[in-house]
Amino acid sequence: MKTVTVREIEVQVITRDEWDVISHEQKKQNAKKRNSSTFGHEPCKLCGQIISDKVLDTSWFVHMTTDGDLFPVAVELGDHEGSQGFFPIGASCAKRIAKEYKKKYEVK
Numbered sequence: 001m002k003t004v005t006v007r008e009i010e011v012q013v014i015t016r017d018e019w020d021v022i023s024h025e026q027k028k029q030n031a032k033k034r035n036s037s038t039f040g041h042e043p044c045k046l047c048g049q050i051i052s053d054k055v056l057d058t059s060w061f062v063h064m065t066t067d068g069d070l071f072p073v074a075v076e077l078g079d080h081e082g083s084q085g086f087f088p089i090g091a092s093c094a095k096r097i098a099k100e101y102k103k104k105y106e107v108k
């Protein structure tokens with residue numbers, strides 16, 4: 001964990017070194033595991049495995065900064081403050097991300 005200061009609030013973030021535990025080679029293999037033309041097109045931001053379109057709406061999302069850190073979802077971070085936006089992650093990666101750092105969007 002690393003502490004960053006945003007608008008005078010101290011925020012703990014999960015650094016890339018902490019979440020990025022899968023090798024580049026393994027990520028490339030993960031991306032090939034499923035045929036993206038039939039199952040989905042959105043890779044898990046953390047491991048590269050394609051997330052099925054069927055479950056994308058109910059997937060967990062992480063908030064990543066431009067440094068590659070995971071930002072707590074309850075704290076606002078604007079684009080100009082270093083937000084890269086929210087990205088979906090697969091079910092297995094979601095298991096190792098604490099609940100403060102992932103969220104689901106309401107399915108309508």
Ligand SMILES: [Zn+2]
Nearest residue numbers: 044047090093
């Ligand atoms: Zn993953």
